[in-house]
Amino acid sequence: xxxxxxxxxxxxxxxxxxxxxxxxxxxxxxxxxxxxxxxxxxxxxxxxxxxxxxxxxxxxxxxxxxxxxxxxxxxxxxxxxxxxxxxxxxxxxxxxxxxxxxxxxxxxxxxxxxxxxxxxxxxxxxxxxxxxxxxxxxxxxxxxxxxxxxxxxxxxxxxxxxxxxxxxxxxxxxxxxxxxxxxxxxxxxxxxxxxxxxxxxxxxxxxxxxxxxxxxxxxxxxxxxxxxxxxxxxxxxxxxxxxxxxxxxxxxxxxxxxxxxxxxxxxxxxxxxxxxxxxxxxxxxxxxxxxxxxxxxxxxxxxxxxxxxxxxxxxxxxxxxxxxxxxxxxxxxxxxxxxxxxxxxxxxxxxxxxxxxxxxxxxxxxxxxxxxxxxxxxxxxxxxxxxxxx
Amino acid sequence: xxxxxxxxxxxxxxxxxxxxxxxxxxxxxxxxxxxxxxxxxxxxxxxxxxxxxxxxxxxxxxxxxxxxxxxxxxxxxxxxxxxxxxxxxxxxxxxxxxxxxxxxxxxxxxxxxxxxxxxxxxxxxxxxxxxxxxxxxxxxxxxxxxxxxxxxxxxxxxxxxxxxxxxxxxxxxxxxxxxxxxxxxxxxxxxxxxxxxxxxxxxxxxxxxxxxxxxxxxxxxxxxxxxxxxxxxxxxxxxxxxxx
Numbered sequence: 001x002x003x004x005x006x007x008x009x010x011x012x013x014x015x016x017x018x019x020x021x022x023x024x025x026x027x028x029x030x031x032x033x034x035x036x037x038x039x040x041x042x043x044x045x046x047x048x049x050x051x052x053x054x055x056x057x058x059x060x061x062x063x064x065x066x067x068x069x070x071x072x073x074x075x076x077x078x079x080x081x082x083x084x085x086x087x088x089x090x091x092x093x094x095x096x097x098x099x100x101x102x103x104x105x106x107x108x109x110x111x112x113x114x115x116x117x118x119x120x121x122x123x124x125x126x127x128x129x130x131x132x133x134x135x136x137x138x139x140x141x142x143x144x145x146x147x148x149x150x151x152x153x154x155x156x157x158x159x160x161x162x163x164x165x166x167x168x169x170x171x172x173x174x175x176x177x178x179x180x181x182x183x184x185x186x187x188x189x190x191x192x193x194x195x196x197x198x199x200x201x202x203x204x205x206x207x208x209x210x211x212x213x214x215x216x217x218x219x220x221x222x223x224x225x226x227x228x229x230x231x232x233x234x235x236x237x238x239x240x241x242x243x244x245x246x247x248x249x250x251x252x253x254x255x256x257x258x259x260x261x262x263x264x265x266x267x268x269x270x271x272x273x274x275x276x277x278x279x280x281x282x283x284x285x286x287x288x289x290x291x292x293x294x295x296x297x298x299x300x301x302x303x304x305x306x307x308x309x310x311x312x313x314x315x316x317x318x319x320x321x322x323x324x325x326x327x328x329x330x331x332x333x334x335x336x337x338x339x340x341x342x343x344x345x346x347x348x349x350x351x352x353x354x355x356x357x358x359x360x361x362x363x364x365x366x367x368x369x370x371x372x373x374x375x376x377x378x379x380x381x382x383x384x385x386x387x388x389x390x
Numbered sequence: 391x392x393x394x395x396x397x398x399x400x401x402x403x404x405x406x407x408x409x410x411x412x413x414x415x416x417x418x419x420x421x422x423x424x425x426x427x428x429x430x431x432x433x434x435x436x437x438x439x440x441x442x443x444x445x446x447x448x449x450x451x452x453x454x455x456x457x458x459x460x461x462x463x464x465x466x467x468x469x470x471x472x473x474x475x476x477x478x479x480x481x482x483x484x485x486x487x488x489x490x491x492x493x494x495x496x497x498x499x500x501x502x503x504x505x506x507x508x509x510x511x512x513x514x515x516x517x518x519x520x521x522x523x524x525x526x527x528x529x530x531x532x533x534x535x536x537x538x539x540x541x542x543x544x545x546x547x548x549x550x551x552x553x554x555x556x557x558x559x560x561x562x563x564x565x566x567x568x569x570x571x572x573x574x575x576x577x578x579x580x581x582x583x584x585x586x587x588x589x590x591x592x593x594x595x596x597x598x599x600x601x602x603x604x605x606x607x608x609x610x611x612x613x614x615x616x617x618x619x620x621x622x623x624x625x626x627x628x629x630x631x632x633x634x
Binding site: 004005007008214 | 439466487488
């Protein structure tokens, strides 16, 4: 008798376009925002893009220009209104070499040159940074040559030799966007079946169809089991949609440009599903039971919206304080899945036994919740709403 | 056959049903008559296994409802107080859902559905979603849903409440037809005229107790009144139930 209830709930749900749309909005938002941000960052730090330096007054400093070109920079003649163009973001930067550059340089004084940039523009920062590095390198070389010419060791004026070893490359920043993927998948778990869970429980009571349903020769357990399976399916579907969305998004993203060796191939997709599907069953059972318990439709909405925050906790926790996955953590619903997915993403898939452990506890919890929900339906207070009866 | 013996139910400090016993036989229309809040709906809900009595026993065809709830529900067709429908399902789908829950095989269910659609004259609305149905149309769907498995015992909670004249006539006609088929029909109403028009036997309930039980004739004689209306007033001690 579980099957007719399952079928009816699905049919009813599939006709509810608006709630299907709202249920899939969040799961799709993850991949879409990922695609947008990743593409944006990739366009900023694209490494194969040559450094282009528009120069005003290039004829004043032929050796500097030659140096820049030797180091791979493309030197262009700056347009007359280069300052305005930099301000408008049309140019990332410009180099201005005044007429007296050569005279000062010849005389062994500090020759003037200007880098024109707009430091408020994140987009141009890498280009400005690269240009500045090249110019500083040129300056160091020149000063070394001048000192050697006067018989002074260049090391004398460089008591400290600083080398930058920056581990937080822009590529890594972009790749970090992938770290929120498990969070979005978990949100999909808690939002995918939310509307159906409320409609099939508090909604069923509020529209007065629970009483006619319960006078049928069907056990209370079959009623909750049928509804639970329908909610679970809606939830798992949302996860799948999100996952496919991520796969399509990642396929469109210029990952190579970022030097990220990440792929969402079949094995990774299966790993994600193996983590999320058992959790979907648990989330569905929890949502259904809570919504039965709620006095009204509105109250159920409040409860289940708060439940959506649950996946945030482990994800935030791990982001702030990265922990190494341990076996016992697999037994904590949501936390276990978060860690499993993070490991899969990193390309270090945990052993199958961990997946089994992470599936075990949600399933046990689901069974307990189902039994509780069936018990709730034997209570007149739940069936007719609390305070009712007469 | 529907029987209750010494049913008792209280909700917190409110005693809904104090001590109700009666028996509704097959082939007879039995009316539970009483003012609002008399305990009619609570009694029906105890019979339909939705509420557990504090004391007493409810029997369907001699089967204890408390001990065999699923089997008892198999033998009853219920039009509950709440006629809730699913707005996104059609009238036909409502009937079929109930039929599936009763385990009726597909073929049989299809022909039974057609039969009910004709019987309740709902051909024009059968394949429309119930969202926006009139009150009468909703009651028809709920009735069809209750009767899909051809139950031997039919319980109707205020079946004509809020219906227009035409729908009321149709429901009365249906109730008589069920009786002629030998079913046990138990229906509750707070409207005296409704009960007197239909019932072979009347159980008058007020304040959770049975005050009178018998044929309309018997009730009149016992109260020593000319007509049923006055008998009713004298039995329950007020004219509350007469106000529609």
